[in-house]
Amino acid sequence: MADRARRVFVAARLLMKDLLRRRIALLLLFVVPALFDAVVLATTAPREVDVALGSLSEDFAATGTAMDKLASAFTDDGTRTLDERKLSLVFLGAAAVSFLACFLAFNLVHKRREVDERLVLAGYRAHEVLVAKLIVLLSLVALLAGYESLILSPWVVPKHFGGLALGLFLGGLIYGCLGMLVGALVRGELEGVFVIVFLTNIDAGWLQNPIYFAHSESKSLIRALPGYGPVQLAVVNAFTDDAPHGIVTRSLVWSALALFASLFAFGLRISPSQKLVWHYAKVLVLAYAIWLGAFELVGHYAATLHTHDLTRPAT
Amino acid sequence: MPILSLFVMKDWHRFNIALVAFVVANLTAFVVYVALPIAYARPELGQSLAEKVLAMEYAADFHPGANKLPSLHVAMSWIMVCAMWRQARHRWVDFALVALASLITVAAVFVKQHLWIDVIVGVPWGFAAYAIAGAVYRRRVSPDHSARQALVRFFVPSKA
Numbered sequence: 411m412a413d414r415a416r417r418v419f420v421a422a423r424l425l426m427k428d429l430l431r432r433r434i435a436l437l438l439l440f441v442v443p444a445l446f447d448a449v450v451l452a453t454t455a456p457r458e459v460d461v462a463l464g465s466l467s468e469d470f471a472a473t474g475t476a477m478d479k480l481a482s483a484f485t486d487d488g489t490r491t492l493d494e495r496k497l498s499l500v501f502l503g504a505a506a507v508s509f510l511a512c513f514l515a516f517n518l519v520h521k522r523r524e525v526d527e528r529l530v531l532a533g534y535r536a537h538e539v540l541v542a543k544l545i546v547l548l549s550l551v552a553l554l555a556g557y558e559s560l561i562l563s564p565w566v567v568p569k570h571f572g573g574l575a576l577g578l579f580l581g582g583l584i585y586g587c588l589g590m591l592v593g594a595l596v597r598g599e600l601e602g603v604f605v606i607v608f609l610t611n612i613d614a615g616w617l618q619n620p621i622y623f624a625h626s627e628s629k630s631l632i633r634a635l636p637g638y639g640p641v642q643l644a645v646v647n648a649f650t651d652d653a654p655h656g657i658v659t660r661s662l663v664w665s666a667l668a669l670f671a672s673l674f675a676f677g678l679r680i681s682p683s684q685k686l687v688w689h690y691a692k693v694l695v696l697a698y699a700i701w702l703g704a705f706e707l708v709g710h711y712a713a714t715l716h717t718h719d720l721t722r723p724a725t
Numbered sequence: 726m727p728i729l730s731l732f733v734m735k736d737w738h739r740f741n742i743a744l745v746a747f748v749v750a751n752l753t754a755f756v757v758y759v760a761l762p763i764a765y766a767r768p769e770l771g772q773s774l775a776e777k778v779l780a781m782e783y784a785a786d787f788h789p790g791a792n793k794l795p796s797l798h799v800a801m802s803w804i805m806v807c808a809m810w811r812q813a814r815h816r817w818v819d820f821a822l823v824a825l826a827s828l829i830t831v832a833a834v835f836v837k838q839h840l841w842i843d844v845i846v847g848v849p850w851g852f853a854a855y856a857i858a859g860a861v862y863r864r865r866v867s868p869d870h871s872a873r874q875a876l877v878r879f880f881v882p883s884k885a
Contacts, residue, residue, distance in 0.1 A: 708791075
């Protein structure tokens with residue numbers, strides 16, 4: 411056990427050393443969030459806007475009685491009046507941390523594949539290599555979340571600094587794990603970059619904006635996305651004293667899922683004895699996609715035909 | 726269960742046969758789905774977590790109903806049991822797989838995704854598909870080929 415821990419620690423230390431050699435990239439890691447904030451400050455006016463915070467809204471089940479109107483008046487629909495500039499700073503801060511963590515994790519996994527395969531041939535286990543990467547990623551995400559919370563503080567005095575930092579950290583953690591997954595799955599660098607840009611821009615950079623959320627036609631879809639929990643946690647803790655419902659659990663579940671999937675894909679990818687498994691895993695994904703398409707096609711057609719109910723006696 | 730098979734399989738030709746069996750089971754089932762589309766009333770669901778998950782499944786399903794008889798949930802589970810049989814190092818894995826497939830079979834009825842008739846037909850459908858696929862696969866593929874080559878040669882005859 412101690413030997414394993416030592417191997418993981420050595421791998422993490424050397425990986426960190428390797429990262430520190432790339433000074434421009436590290437510098438950008440801290441310049442980019444500041445640039446995001448500068449753009450917000452330069453383009454957004456300080457004005458009050460009504461936004462809907464999904465994690466504060468309470469479910470209201472209509473009973474069809476006269477009490478419904480009274481009950482709805484006491485139900486919190488999550489609407490709050492916030493300063494648009496401050497809100498944009500927090501929202502884009504979360505987006506920046508998620509975006510950078512995703513790219514960093516992708517780089518940690520994708521760029522060093524040959525080295526990792528060599529490490530496995532030399533006696534490392536696949537999960538030990540990934541745990542070493544995870545340690546480096548967690549350290550950098552924690553650093554980024556703390557840094558982003560600090561550079562926001564001259565403009566946004568958060569109600570709960572710890573909650574804001576936790577939201578930013580969880581955003582980085584989830585997207586970091588997703589970045590590792592993309593790094594393990596995608597063969598070419600360009601494809602990986604496209605996937606990451608698509609994922610982070612759509613979710614963390616657009617749909618999770620509370621201003622957009624207020625008028626969205628499909629709130630349940632936005633709630634289901636990985637960026638929902640961290641952004642809600644950051645915004646609610648920055649501006650209110652309220653407790654968001656089930657957001658930390660949701661974020662931790664997303665992190666665990668993404669981490670498990672990345673561990674699984676990474677293990678199959680670099681372990682020499684698992685090459686055939688990896689091949690068949692890809693075959694399985696392809697087969698499933700073809701099957702799903704055909705099943706949906708047939709099902710939609712069959713549903714338009716005259717259906718029979720076998721639970722009822724024939725008339 | 727197909728994902729599970731990635732960790733259990735030793736003879737990958739059996740995985741290839743399972744893939745062919747999927748094709749056989751699906752194509753024949755599609756004919757029945759179109760010839761005899763089945764729909765039935767679903768129960769009203771409550772607010773528990775399990776019922777919410779089930780409500781999502783119902784919402785994504787076809788309306789008023791389709792693709793019920795035979796149950797492909799069940800047929801595919803038993804195809805995978807056939808493919809993974811005696812592949813694991815320990816014998817108890819075989820019994821665990823049978824138990825898992827049995828649970829999937831029963832659960833398909835209990836969650837009202839299928840009727841009893843769907844699953845009763847689905848079980849032999851899976852076995853028959855695996856038997857047919859095995860016969861066809863062995864006829865078309867040389868035992869000298871690796872599983873990887875054989876899969877390509879089976880589905881892309883021009884590469885044979």
